Amino acid sequence: MTQIRLHVNNQAINAISPISIAELVALNQLGSEGTAIACNNTIISKQEWATTYLKDNDSLDVFTLVAGG
Amino acid sequence: MLTLADQTFSSRLLTGTGKFSNVATMRQAVEASQSAIVTLAMKRVAAESQQDSTLKALKALGVTLLPNTSGAKTAEEAVFAAELAYEAIGSHWIKLEIHPDQRYLLPDPIETLKAASMLVKKGFKVLPYCGADPVLCKRLEDVGCAAVMPLGAPIGSNQGLQTKPFLEIIVEQARIPVIVDAGIGKPSEAMAAMELGVDAVLVNTAIATARNPVAMAQAFASAVETGRQAFEAGLGATHRTAHASSPLTAFLESTT
Amino acid sequence: MKVANALLQQDLSHLSLSINSKNAHDVEHALKSTALTLDDFMALISPAAKPYLEDMAQRAFALTRHRFGNTMQLFVPLYLSNLCANECTYCGFTMSNKIKRTTLSTPQVLSEIAAINAMGFSQVLLVTGEHESKVGMAYFEKTLAAIRDKVSYLMMEVQPLKQNEYVKLKTLGLDAVLVYQETYCPKHYANFHTRGKKQDFLWRLEASDRLGQAGIDKIGIGALLGLGDWRVDSAMTALHGKLLQQHYWKSRVSIAFPRLRSCEGNTTGGNALMNNKLPNERDLLQLICAHRIFNPYAELSLSTRESSAFRDGAMPLGVTSMSAASQTQPGGYSEPTQALNQFDIDDNRPVEAVVRAIQAQGLEPVWKDWMPFRLSLT
Numbered sequence: 001m002t003q004i005r006l007h008v009n010n011q012a013i014n015a016i017s018p019i020s021i022a023e024l025v026a027l028n029q030l031g032s033e034g035t036a037i038a039c040n041n042t043i044i045s046k047q048e049w050a051t052t053y054l055k056d057n058d059s060l061d062v063f064t065l066v067a068g069g
Numbered sequence: 070m071l072t073l074a075d076q077t078f079s080s081r082l083l084t085g086t087g088k089f090s091n092v093a094t095m096r097q098a099v100e101a102s103q104s105a106i107v108t109l110a111m112k113r114v115a116a117e118s119q120q121d122s123t124l125k126a127l128k129a130l131g132v133t134l135l136p137n138t139s140g141a142k143t144a145e146e147a148v149f150a151a152e153l154a155y156e157a158i159g160s161h162w163i164k165l166e167i168h169p170d171q172r173y174l175l176p177d178p179i180e181t182l183k184a185a186s187m188l189v190k191k192g193f194k195v196l197p198y199c200g201a202d203p204v205l206c207k208r209l210e211d212v213g214c215a216a217v218m219p220l221g222a223p224i225g226s227n228q229g230l231q232t233k234p235f236l237e238i239i240v241e242q243a244r245i246p247v248i249v250d251a252g253i254g255k256p257s258e259a260m261a262a263m264e265l266g267v268d269a270v271l272v273n274t275a276i277a278t279a280r281n282p283v284a285m286a287q288a289f290a291s292a293v294e295t296g297r298q299a300f301e302a303g304l305g306a307t308h309r310t311a312h313a314s315s316p317l318t319a320f321l322e323s324t325t
Numbered sequence: 326m327k328v329a330n331a332l333l334q335q336d337l338s339h340l341s342l343s344i345n346s347k348n349a350h351d352v353e354h355a356l357k358s359t360a361l362t363l364d365d366f367m368a369l370i371s372p373a374a375k376p377y378l379e380d381m382a383q384r385a386f387a388l389t390r391h392r393f394g395n396t397m398q399l400f401v402p403l404y405l406s407n408l409c410a411n412e413c414t415y416c417g418f419t420m421s422n423k424i425k426r427t428t429l430s431t432p433q434v435l436s437e438i439a440a441i442n443a444m445g446f447s448q449v450l451l452v453t454g455e456h457e458s459k460v461g462m463a464y465f466e467k468t469l470a471a472i473r474d475k476v477s478y479l480m481m482e483v484q485p486l487k488q489n490e491y492v493k494l495k496t497l498g499l500d501a502v503l504v505y506q507e508t509y510c511p512k513h514y515a516n517f518h519t520r521g522k523k524q525d526f527l528w529r530l531e532a533s534d535r536l537g538q539a540g541i542d543k544i545g546i547g548a549l550l551g552l553g554d555w556r557v558d559s560a561m562t563a564l565h566g567k568l569l570q571q572h573y574w575k576s577r578v579s580i581a582f583p584r585l586r587s588c589e590g591n592t593t594g595g596n597a598l599m600n601n602k603l604p605n606e607r608d609l610l611q612l613i614c615a616h617r618i619f620n621p622y623a624e625l626s627l628s629t630r631e632s633s634a635f636r637d638g639a640m641p642l643g644v645t646s647m648s649a650a651s652q653t654q655p656g657g658y659s660e661p662t663q664a665l666n667q668f669d670i671d672d673n674r675p676v677e678a679v680v681r682a683i684q685a686q687g688l689e690p691v692w693k694d695w696m697p698f699r700l701s702l703t
Contacts, residue, residue: 009113030114034124036156043152061113063153065136067095067123068110069085069224069273207574241360244571266360303354317382320638321607 004056015054022049024060034065071105071269073246074194074215078105078133081263082293083248084286085273086123094282096126102276102286106133108164111140111150111157124158135196137164142177144184151188163188164218166198174224178205182212189213198250201232206239206247216245218271221262222252225274229258233265240266256285256292263296264304328568329531335564337510337557340367344556347371356380361619366563369615370556378611385614385643388621397688398624398646399680400448400480401441404655405429405468409454411521413507415552415585418454420520427655428453428460431471438475440658444650444676447477447693450503452653455484455523462490466497473498477693480545484522485532491539503545504532505581508553509561517552533565537573544569544576545626550612551585551603559612566616566623579624579646580616584609586630586671606635610642617643629670636672637682649679 004017008028015024021037021044024030030037037044038061044052054060071078084104089095099107107127127134136154141147144167151163165188167181168174176199188195194215199205201219209217219239222228229252230236240247246268253259259270272289279285347368355365356377368374369381406428409418417424429437441449451468453460465483473479480501481494491502508514511526518524536544546565548558559582566578585603604612609631616625627636627644629651640647651670652658672679683690 034157036153063111064114065109066112067086069087
C-alpha cells in the first residue's frame with residue numbers, strides 16, 4: 001500500500017496503489033455510460049478497466065459525450 | 070428516407086444538440102424536429118462532476134447518435150477523438166470536423182481529408198464537415214466517406230446558403246449523400262437547400278437559440294420535408310434560352 | 326467496375342417504351358430545365374421532340390459557345406493496321422473479308438505522320454483493327470515512342486486493353502482512348518459480333534472503368550447507330566457519359582455518334598436503312614443537340630462519315646471536334662489507295678476546304694490545343 005499521485009483531466013489527485021481504472025472510476029463517480037478513458041494518451045477499452053492498474057504520475061483523460069453541434 | 074452507408078433514416082433533418090438553454094428543452098426540440106440523427110461532442114469531464122444528462126435524454130428518444138470531433142485541430146487529434154467516441158458509445162458513426170481557426174471555426178481541408186482517409190481505413194462511417202469545395206468533396210468521396218457535409222456559411226452565422234453555386238456543383242457531381250452543415254438560419258434556407266437537391270441538412274444554432282426552440286424545430290421539420298418534396302416533384306426551371314435571329318436548322322432542307 | 330455495373334442494370338425495353346411515350350409536355354419541360362435528367366434526354370431524342378428541333382438547336386448552339394467558345398478542334402485518324410481477329414458483320418476489316426492486310430512499320434508510321442503534319446494536323450487518333458497477338462502492346466509501345474514528339478494530342482481507338490496497359494501507355498504519352506460499345510444491347514451485340522475477342526460484351530463495356538481508373542485524360546464513348554434501336558443506344562451512351570463524369574471526375578468525356586455506313590463486303594448498312602433503324606440527318610442533328618443540352622461539358626465529335634453539307638450545318642450546334650481529309654486505310658496519307666477502307670467516308674474535301682467551312686461558321690479551327698507537360702519526355 002503506497003500512495004500514488006494521478007492526474008485526472010489535468011487535476012492532481014492522490015490514490016492508494018494498487019488501484020485499477022475501474023476502481024478509480026467507481027470511487028470518483030466518473031460514470032461508465034458514454035465514457036471513454038485514455039491513460040497517458042492511449043485509449044483503454046472498458047473491458048480492460050478492471051485489469052489496468054495505475055502507476056504513480058499516470059495521466060488520465062476522462063471523456064464523455066455532451067451536447068454539441 | 071435518407072440513406073447513409075446502407076442505413077436508412079426517416080428524416081432528412083439532422084439536429085445538433087449544442088447551445089440549448091437546458092436538457093429538457095433540447096430533448097423536446099429534438100423530438101419536435103423528428104430528427105433520426107443528432108450530433109454530440111466529446112468533452113473531458115471534471116472529476117466528481119455530475120454526469121451530463123444529455124446522453125441519457127437522447128438515448129431515451131432512440132435517435133442515432135453522431136459524435137463529432139470538434140476541438141480537434143489536426144488529423145491525428147480527430148482520429149483520437151473518433152476512437153474515444155467509439156469507445157464511449159460503441160458506434161462507428163463520426164462527424165469529422167477539424168477547425169484550427171478558432172474565430173470562424175472553418176474546417177481545415179487538408180487535415181480533414183487526411184483524417185477521413187485514416188478513419189475510413191479504421192472502419193468508421195465518416196461524415197466530414199468541409200468547405201463547399203466541389204473538388205474537396207470528390208476527394209473525400211474517393212477516400213470512402215459516407216457523405217459530405219459542406220457548409221452553407223460560417224458555422225453559427227445564420228447567414229444561409231452563401232455557397233449555393235458551389236453546393237449545386239457538389240450535388241451534381243456527388244455519388245454519396247450531401248448534407249449541408251452550418252450556416253442555415255431559417256427554415257426557408259433549409260427548404261432552399263433541399264430544393265436544390267441536397268440529401269439532408271444539419272441545423273443547430275437556428276433551433277437552439279430561437280425564442281421558442283421546440284416550435285422552431287417543428288418549422289424546420291416541415292421546411293425540410295417540403296423542400297424535398299419539391300425537389301422530387303421536379304422544379305420547373307426559369308427559361309433561359311435566347312433565340313438567335315436566323316434559324317440554325319434550315320441547312321437540313323438542302324441536304325435531305 | 327462501377328460504371329459498367331450501373332449500365333448493366335438498365336432495362337433496355339423499358340427505355341424504349343419510355344422514349345416512345347414522351348410527349349410535347351415532356352420535351353418542353355426538358356428544354357426549360359437547367360439540370361436535365363436521363364428522362365429529359367429521352368424526351369429530347371424522342372419522336373415527340375421533332376417539331377422542337379429549331380429550339381433545341383438554338384439552345385445547343387448557346388451552350389456550346391458558352392462552354393467551348395468559338396472554336397473547333399481538328400484531328401485526323403491514322404490507321405496503323407487493318408489486321409483483325411474479329412468477325413463483325415458491319416465492318417470492312419472483318420476477318421473473313423478477303424482484303425489486303427497490312428500493319429505499318431515504324432518507318433511507314435513516320436512517313437504517315439510526316440504527311441499528316443504537312444497537312445497541319447498534330448492531334449492524331451491512332452486506329453487499328455483488333456489483333457492482339459500481332460498488333461498488341463509491344464506494337465503500341467514501339468509506335469507511341471516513335472511518334473510522341475510529333476503529336477500534340479494522342480488518341481487511340483484499338484481493342485480494349487487491361488488497366489495496367491493503359492497506365493503504361495499513359496507514361497508513353499497517351500492522352501485519350503476511344504472504346505465504342507457499338508450497341509448497348511447484349512442480344513444485338515451478339516448478332517453482329519460472331520467471332521473473336523470482341524464477342525466479349527462485358528470486357529468492352531468495362532473498358533471505360535479501366536480507363537478511368539488508369540487516369541486517362543479523355544475517354545471516348547459511342548454507339549454505332551443502326552445496329553440496334555438508335556434511340557435506346559443513344560440514351561445508354563448519354564447515361565454512360567454522365568456516369569463516367571461522376572465516377573472518374575478527372576477524365577474528360579467525348580461522345581461520338583457514328584452512323585452505320587456501307588463498306589466492302591457488308592450488307593448491314595443497307596439492311597439498317599431498309600429496316601428504318603438508321604437515323605436520318607434530321608434525327609442525327611436532333612441527337613447531337615440532345616447530347617449537348619443534356620451534357621454541356623461533354624466533347625462531341627463528328628467524323629467524315631457525314632456529308633460536307635451536314636457537317637457544315639451541324640458543326641456550330643454542339644460539335645467540338647472534327648476530323649478532316651481522313652484516310653481510313655493504313656498508309657493512306659503518304660501512299661493513297663494501298664489497302665481497303667474500314668468504311669466509306671462522305672466528306673472527302675481537302676483539309677483547306679474544311680478549314681474554310683469552319684471559318685465560314687465563325688469558328689476558329691484549333692490544330693493544337695496545348696503543349697503537354699510530360700516529365701517522362703526529355
